[in-house]
Structures are given as C-alpha cells and as structure tokens.
Amino acid sequence: MNELVLKIENLTKTYKLGKRDVQPLIDLNLEVRRGEFTAIMGPSGSGKTTLLNLIGCLDKPTSGSVLIDNIDIARLPESQLYKIRRDKIGFIFQNFNLLPYLNARENVELAMELAGKFKGQRKQRALELLATVGLSEREQHRPQRLSQGEQQRVAIARALANDPAIILADEPTGNLDKNSKQEIVKLLANLNQKQGATIIMVTHDEHIAASAERILFLSDGKIQEKQA
Amino acid sequence: MGILTRATRNIARRKTRALLVIVALSLALAMIVSIPPSITASQEATQKTIDNLTTAAKIVASTVNMAATQMDCNLPLTLRTDAGPYHNETTFERPLMNITEYSNLTYVQHVTYVVPVLEQRAYDWPYTVYGVPLDDATLLSSYPILLPANITAGRNLQAGDSGVVVLHERIANHFGVAVGETVNIFGRDFEVVGIEGQEALNTTYATMSLSDAQAITNTTGQASTFIVFADSVDNVYAVKEQIVGAYPKLTVTIAQTLLNQVYQMQRQTNEQLQQAHETMNQIESTGIVEMGIITIADSAIILFIMLYTVRERTKEIGTLKALGASNTTILGQFMLEGVLLSLIAGIVGIVIGIFGATSLANILLPQPITQTGIGITTSGSGTWGGSGSLTAASISVTITPELMLFGLGFSVLLGALGSLYPAWRAARIRPAEAMRYE
Numbered sequence: 001m002n003e004l005v006l007k008i009e010n011l012t013k014t015y016k017l018g019k020r021d022v023q024p025l026i027d028l029n030l031e032v033r034r035g036e037f038t039a040i041m042g043p044s045g046s047g048k049t050t051l052l053n054l055i056g057c058l059d060k061p062t063s064g065s066v067l068i069d070n071i072d073i074a075r076l077p078e079s080q081l082y083k084i085r086r087d088k089i090g091f092i093f094q095n096f097n098l099l100p101y102l103n104a105r106e107n108v109e110l111a112m113e114l115a116g117k118f119k120g121q122r123k124q125r126a127l128e129l130l131a132t133v134g135l136s137e138r139e140q141h142r143p144q145r146l147s148q149g150e151q152q153r154v155a156i157a158r159a160l161a162n163d164p165a166i167i168l169a170d171e172p173t174g175n176l177d178k179n180s181k182q183e184i185v186k187l188l189a190n191l192n193q194k195q196g197a198t199i200i201m202v203t204h205d206e207h208i209a210a211s212a213e214r215i216l217f218l219s220d221g222k223i224q225e226k227q228a
Numbered sequence: 229m230g231i232l233t234r235a236t237r238n239i240a241r242r243k244t245r246a247l248l249v250i251v252a253l254s255l256a257l258a259m260i261v262s263i264p265p266s267i268t269a270s271q272e273a274t275q276k277t278i279d280n281l282t283t284a285a286k287i288v289a290s291t292v293n294m295a296a297t298q299m300d301c302n303l304p305l306t307l308r309t310d311a312g313p314y315h316n317e318t319t320f321e322r323p324l325m326n327i328t329e330y331s332n333l334t335y336v337q338h339v340t341y342v343v344p345v346l347e348q349r350a351y352d353w354p355y356t357v358y359g360v361p362l363d364d365a366t367l368l369s370s371y372p373i374l375l376p377a378n379i380t381a382g383r384n385l386q387a388g389d390s391g392v393v394v395l396h397e398r399i400a401n402h403f404g405v406a407v408g409e410t411v412n413i414f415g416r417d418f419e420v421v422g423i424e425g426q427e428a429l430n431t432t433y434a435t436m437s438l439s440d441a442q443a444i445t446n447t448t449g450q451a452s453t454f455i456v457f458a459d460s461v462d463n464v465y466a467v468k469e470q471i472v473g474a475y476p477k478l479t480v481t482i483a484q485t486l487l488n489q490v491y492q493m494q495r496q497t498n499e500q501l502q503q504a505h506e507t508m509n510q511i512e513s514t515g516i517v518e519m520g521i522i523t524i525a526d527s528a529i530i531l532f533i534m535l536y537t538v539r540e541r542t543k544e545i546g547t548l549k550a551l552g553a554s555n556t557t558i559l560g561q562f563m564l565e566g567v568l569l570s571l572i573a574g575i576v577g578i579v580i581g582i583f584g585a586t587s588l589a590n591i592l593l594p595q596p597i598t599q600t601g602i603g604i605t606t607s608g609s610g611t612w613g614g615s616g617s618l619t620a621a622s623i624s625v626t627i628t629p630e631l632m633l634f635g636l637g638f639s640v641l642l643g644a645l646g647s648l649y650p651a652w653r654a655a656r657i658r659p660a661e662a663m664r665y666e
C-alpha cells in the first residue's frame with residue numbers, strides 16, 4: 001500500500017453569513033494515498049469546492065487538521081502557505097483561469113517561475129508538458145486563440161509543472177463539450193496511470209467520475225465512500 | 229517572462245486606458261520638470277532687476293544728491309540807479325559779501341563745503357563773469373556741477389587754472405573767438421580753453437577762476453554767493469536753519485524741487501525693490517504649491533487607475549496565488565505596473581518639457597519683473613534722475629540633463645506612491661474569495 005499523501009481529521013468549515021452560520025463541512029475525515037485518482041461527487045452546495053479550497057490552502061479550516069505530506073497546513077501562516085500551494089498543489093479550474101496576456105508555454109512556465117526555476121530549465125519542461133497534453137503545436141498561442149478543451153489541457157500542463165503532491169481539479173469538464181470532456185478525463189486517467197499523479201477531482205457527471213478508481217460522496221458535511 | 233514582462237503586457241493590453249493615463253500624467257510631469265528651472269530663471273530675472281535698481285539708486289544718490297544737497301546763500305538783491313545815455317536806469321544788484329566775514333559757515337554742522345563764487349555782469353554786452361575757486365582739486369572732483377556742464381569744444385576748467393576762460397557759445401560768437409584764441413574781458417586778456425554749448429536753462433557765463441574774476445572786477449576778497457553743500461539730502465533743512473540762525477541777513481535758497489524729487493525717487497526705488505522681492509517670493513511659493521498639487525493629483529490618478537485594475541483582475545490575482553505567488557510577488561507586480569505607467573508618462577513628459585517648458589513656465593508662474601530703464605538727465609542747473617517703471621518679462625527655460633533625471637526619479641516616486649495602496653490591497657486579497665469573484 002502506498003503512503004498517505006493527504007490526511008484530513010475532524011475538518012469543520014463554518015461560514016458566517018450575517019447572523020446565520022453555513023456549515024458545509026462538519027467533522028469530515030478523509031485519507032488519500034499517493035497515486036490515487038479520487039472523484040468527489042455531491043449535490044450543488046454540498047461543500048465540494050469548499051473542501052478542495054481547504055486542501056489547496058486557498059482557505060482556512062474553522063477546526064480540524066489537514067495534513068499534506070505530514071505537514072498540518074491548518075496551522076501554517078500565509079508566509080508558509082504560498083509555498084505549499086506552489087510546491088505541493090496543482091490546481092485545475094472549471095474555467096481554466098489561464099492568464100490572457102501569456103501564451104500557452106508562458107502560462108505553463110509561470111508556475112515554475114514563481115517557484116524560482118531558471119529560464120532554460122523552465123522552457124524545456126514547459127515544452128515537454130505541452131507535448132504530454134498534446135499541444136506542442138500551440139506553444140505560442142494565447143488562450144483566446146485556443147479551444148476550450150485546449151485551454152484546459154494547458155491548465156493541466158500548468159498544474160503538473162512543479163511536480164505537485166496532489167492535483168486538485170474542481171469540475172474540470174464542467175465547461176466543456178462532450179468530446180473535450182472525454183479527452184480531458186482520458187488525459188487525467190493517463191497521467192494517473194502512467195505518471196502516478198495523485199488526483200482529486202470534483203464532478204457532477206457520473207460517467208466522468210467512473211474513470212476514477214475511487215468515488216466519494218459529499219453530503220451533510222461528511223464523506224461517504226462508494227463501495228465498488 | 230518575468231514580472232516585468234507581465235507588467236508591460238498588462239499595460240499594453242489596455243491601450244486606450246494606458247494612453248489616457250499617460251497623456252494626463254505626462255502633462256503633469258512636464259509641468260513638474262518645468263517648474264524648478266522656471267523658478268530659477270524667473271528669480272534670476274527678478275534678481276537682475278533688483279541689482280539694476282540698487283545700482284541705479286546708487287548712481288542717483290551720488291549725482292542727484294550732489295545737486296540736491298546744494299544751497300545758495302546770498303544777501304537780498306538791492307536796487308541801483310545809474311545815469312544812462314538817455315535816462316536813469318534802474319537795475320537789481322546782488323550785494324557782495326566779504327568772504328572772511330562768513331568764515332564761520334565752514335563750521336556749521338553737516339556742511340561739507342562752502343564755496344564762494346562771484347557773479348558780475350558786464351555792462352558792455354549782457355554776459356556775466358562767473359568766478360569759481362579752482363584751487364581745490366578734491367572739491368572739483370566731488371562736485372563737478374560747480375563747473376560748466378556742456379563743453380562742446382576745447383576742455384573744461386580744471387584745478388590750478390589761471391588766466392583762462394570757458395565761454396558760453398553766444399559770448400564766443402559775440403567776440404568772434406574760438407578755442408586757443410585770446411579774448412579781452414574787463415580789460416584783461418584771457419585764453420579761451422573751452423566753449424560751453426547752448427542749453428535750455430544755462431546762463432551766458434564767462435567762467436574763470438574766482439581770483440581772476442575778483443581781480444578784473446576789483447572785488448578781491450569778495451563773493452556774491454556762498455554755495456554750501458550739506459553732507460546728505462536729509463540734513464539740508466537743518467543746515468539751512470543753522471545758517472539763517474548764524475547770519476540772519478542771508479537768504480538761503482535750497483533746491484526744493486530737486487530735493488522733493490530725490491525723496492520721491494527714494495520712495496519709488498524702495499517700493500520697486502519691495503515689489504521685486506515680493507514677486508520673487510511669490511514665484512517660489514506658487515511653484516511649490518503647484519508642484520504639490522500636481523504630485524497629489526498625479527498619485528491620485530495612479531491610485532484610482534490601479535485600484536480599478538486590481539478590482540478588474542481579482543480573479544487573476546486569485547489564480548496567481550493558487551499557483552503559489554507570495555503576497556510580496558503580488559505587491560511587487562502591481563507596484564511595478566504603476567511605476568512603469570508613471571515612468572512612461574515621465575519620459576513623454578520630459579519630451580513635452582524640452583519643447584514646451586518656456587510656455588509652461590509663463591502659464592504656471594507669476595511673471596518676473598524687469599525694469600524698462602533708468603534715466604538720468606543732466607541739465608545746466610543740476611542733475612535730474614528718474615528710475616524707469618517695472619514691467620513683467622517673460623523668461624526662457626531649458627530642461628537640463630539633471631532635470632531629466634529628476635523628472636524620471638519623480639515619476640518613479642509618483643508611480644510607487646500612487647500604486648502602493650492598490651498593490652497592498654491586491655496582496656491582501658484572499659484567494660478563495662478571489663476565485664469566486666466574477
């Protein structure tokens with residue numbers, strides 16, 4: 001059995017909305033091993049994005065602990081958190097979030113530049129990653145000249161750039177047409193199988209979720225494992 | 229593809245906005261680089277005026293004061309009746325005074341010189357013999373007004389002269405003599421050394437040494453007038469009072485008009501000096517206030533444009549943070565954009581300044597004042613001084629390399645100042661919220 005890359009214990013997140021509290025996550029527990037491809041499903045508003053944001057250090061838990069590679073990120077200050085985001089996490093968003101003024105290669109390089117990698121090294125790896133996602137030809141194109149599926153593939157290349165411990169994908173196929181959906185899911189499954197990438201993917205789509213080896217349901221603030 | 233590239237591309241991406249901001253900022257920065265040299269140029273122009281005024285005031289003081297400190301002391305005119313060829317003729321006559329009797333005049337306080345002169349009319353043709361003491365070189369150089377003023381031929385009288393005469397041109401014409409020739413006056417021959425030209429107010433004098441004049445008119449030891457000089461225009465009245473007190477019979481005539489004029493000129497000069505100094509201070513304070521306003525307005529423009537940019541790019545900031553950008557990186561990115569924008573405007577502003585600094589200076593600052601001219605007129609009866617009027621002058625300004633550097637530095641500073649708060653806001657954006665922002 002592979003080692004644990006993520007261990008969540010008694011995680012609670014409470015949002016204050018005026019006088020009312022919204023509590024999407026209550027005493028949630030979850031373990032993910034290195035190399036696992038996990039899909040998280042659940043009704044709208046059940047707290048899926050909230051969970052990914054907490055794992056990705058974009059938000060702070062109200063209570064409980066989140067251990068990534070045995071580091072409890074719940075207790076880290078912002079001055080340390082950005083390094084976790086940079087070195088341990090790769091994000092894939094529903095609407096790609098590429099920087100419009102950078103071309104495909106530069107968008108991939110950006111993640112490495114923030115990590116302080118040298119220019120030659122950066123470019124080399126960016127080209128390799130674009131080849132991996134099948135976009136060698138599109139290196140110089142800015143996002144607006146790429147199709148949505150292509151944009152998401154650039155985003156995937158970007159997420160892989162710093163060799164993260166976990167790839168977090170929040171509805172990566174949510175904005176794509178049927179064909180692109182299939183391509184992206186195939187690409188993610190491939191990365192998992194061939195390169196051993198650890199992926200946690202949120203989706204509404206059962207067919208998409210089916211390509212993951214493990215499917216979780218989030219409801220009432222807790223995780224339920226779907227038994228195969 | 230570093231932070232600088234990102235900043236440049238972001239500016240280039242919003243061309244119209246960048247252009248508008250750069251136009252506004254560059255005009256302001258052109259003013260910023262034009263104001264300091266304009267202040268210097270204006271102040272230099274004004275300082276020159278002040279220097280001119282001061283020099284003019286000094287010249288006026290020496291020449292006009294000389295005439296204005298002069299007073300004539302005479303005995304009152306008396307009537308004299310003589311038998312003429314057809315009837316008795318009555319004339320006014322100036323009684324003569326024995327010089328030694330008035331020796332105490334020299335001791336009157338504030339008196340610098342007492343100069344006895346002799347005026348005797350010739351009856352064969354109406355001209356006047358005028359005797360001036362020529363034995364004191366210092367006196368003559370301090371008070372040149374004692375001698376004829378308008379020599380048109382030959383030379384003037386000088387210390388030590390004797391047996392020579394300077395003739396008014398009408399007398400020379402009457403006798404038909406020229407410089408170097410001899411003329412007979414009151415039965416004695418004199419060499420004509422100079423001719424005095426006709427002027428509006430001068431009298432037809434044959435001017436010679438006092439002792440010669442006394443000798444030919446048999447009036448040795450006597451004078452018709454004591455010319456007394458006070459040490460300053462302010463003491464003229466005091467001197468007059470003392471003389472009248474000591475010699476009640478004497479009539480003391482002061483150069484009243486001239487005195488008034490000197491007083492007025494002193495007042496005027498002081499006013500003009502004050503005005504020039506005020507202008508100088510005003511130029512500086514206006515310039516400083518304007519630079520302050522422009523600085524504030526400039527940073528405000530950058531502040532608002534960068535606040536808008538940060539708001540507009542909230543999602544991008546969220547993405548950058550998700551990718552692992554530190555708060556410092558975000559802060560740096562947005563400050564760099566503000567500084568870059570301001571720097572471009574600074575360069576454009578300097579170019580505008582190079583061509584338009586002079587026009588800008590004339591629009592922005594009070595005009596420095598210069599003097600139109602100072603005039604001193606010398607006439608037979610004295611020296612008249614008058615200072616010209618003060619007028620506004622335009623200046624010309626050039627932008628030096630130092631000023632260009634200053635302009636660039638200033639625009640960087642403005643950019644940093646204006647974008648500090650927006651960049652700080654950007655750095656503080658919470659990533660989870662930024663990702664939800666649409």
Ligand SMILES: Nc1ncnc2c1ncn2[C@@H]1O[C@H](COP(=O)(O)OP(=O)(O)OP(=O)(O)O)[C@@H](O)[C@H]1O
Pocket residue numbers: 015016017022024042043044045046047048049050051
């Ligand atoms: N910043 C916030 N402030 C207040 N409430 C919030 C905030 N973020 C999320 N919520 C609330 O928390 C709950 C969970 O939201 P979340 O976005 O995690 O749901 P989700 O499962 O991702 O939904 P969807 O499938 O629609 O994306 C929702 O009720 C949402 O309104």
Ligand SMILES: [Mg+2]
Pocket residue numbers: 048049050170
């Ligand atoms: Mg969601």
